[in-house]
Amino acid sequence: MASPSPETRDLTFQPSGFRAPVPGPAVARAERYGSGMMDKGELQFLAAVALAFPWTEGGFVVEIGTFTGLTAAFVAETLAEAGHRVPVLSIDPFERVRRSRGNPQGRYKRYLRTMRDRGLEDMCFPLVGFSQDVAGVVPDRAGLLIVDGNHDLESVERDLALYALKVLPGGFVFLDDYTDTYPGVKQATDAFVASQPRFSLLHRSYFAVLQREA
Numbered sequence: 001m002a003s004p005s006p007e008t009r010d011l012t013f014q015p016s017g018f019r020a021p022v023p024g025p026a027v028a029r030a031e032r033y034g035s036g037m038m039d040k041g042e043l044q045f046l047a048a049v050a051l052a053f054p055w056t057e058g059g060f061v062v063e064i065g066t067f068t069g070l071t072a073a074f075v076a077e078t079l080a081e082a083g084h085r086v087p088v089l090s091i092d093p094f095e096r097v098r099r100s101r102g103n104p105q106g107r108y109k110r111y112l113r114t115m116r117d118r119g120l121e122d123m124c125f126p127l128v129g130f131s132q133d134v135a136g137v138v139p140d141r142a143g144l145l146i147v148d149g150n151h152d153l154e155s156v157e158r159d160l161a162l163y164a165l166k167v168l169p170g171g172f173v174f175l176d177d178y179t180d181t182y183p184g185v186k187q188a189t190d191a192f193v194a195s196q197p198r199f200s201l202l203h204r205s206y207f208a209v210l211q212r213e214a
Contacts, residue, residue, distance in 0.1 A: 008021050008023050018202045022044050030047060046174055059086065059142070061142065063090045064145075069110070072111075087123060092111075108128065131163070140168075174207065
């Protein structure tokens with residue numbers, strides 16, 4: 001007998017108190033897709049903000065750093081299930097960059113296989129390049145920005161400076177690895193929030209979530 005589907009979860013973001021639901025199928029998907037890159041709890045919060053944005057024609061998701069594309073696939077499937085066929089643009093240099101401690105090398109062929117196996121080739125698109133080099137070709141229409149590229153201070157500062165203002169009013173910025181292991185992520189995020197009154201901090205744990213004012 002098949003196990004019952006999980007119930008909808010209502011998540012509370014701290015310290016803001018912002019609340020958003022995660023449908024049962026997305027909860028189950030987070031269980032399946034959870035990994036050392038993003039665990040099931042983090043994916044549930046990612047699903048919550050992806051679904052909280054009021055998607056309209058022309059909006060899309062921008063992901064900086066994709067590795068093998070599982071997070072991009074998770075977001076695309078979660079949105080499609082809710083009736084939003086939203087493009088997900090994954091920016092990654094893939095094999096053009098060497099793996100370093102804390103920054104794994106993306107796998108281009110694995111990304112393509114991830115999308116092919118899930119039937120997402122018409123929703124998830126890789127943009128092969130360094131984030132600082134391709135920012136000029138990315139439109140200012142992101143409903144959700146996922147920052148999970150190089151984790152050093154300079155890189156995160158640059159990604160926020162180049163991409164955060166591409167987020168539409170009411171949209172979200174999701175930053176992975178907001179931990180003491182990656183002090184650059186914490187420092188860059190805190191400095192950005194302090195200097196940008198248009199963005200508020202919704203959540204801060206081992207990841208951080210910002211929202212641009214509507």
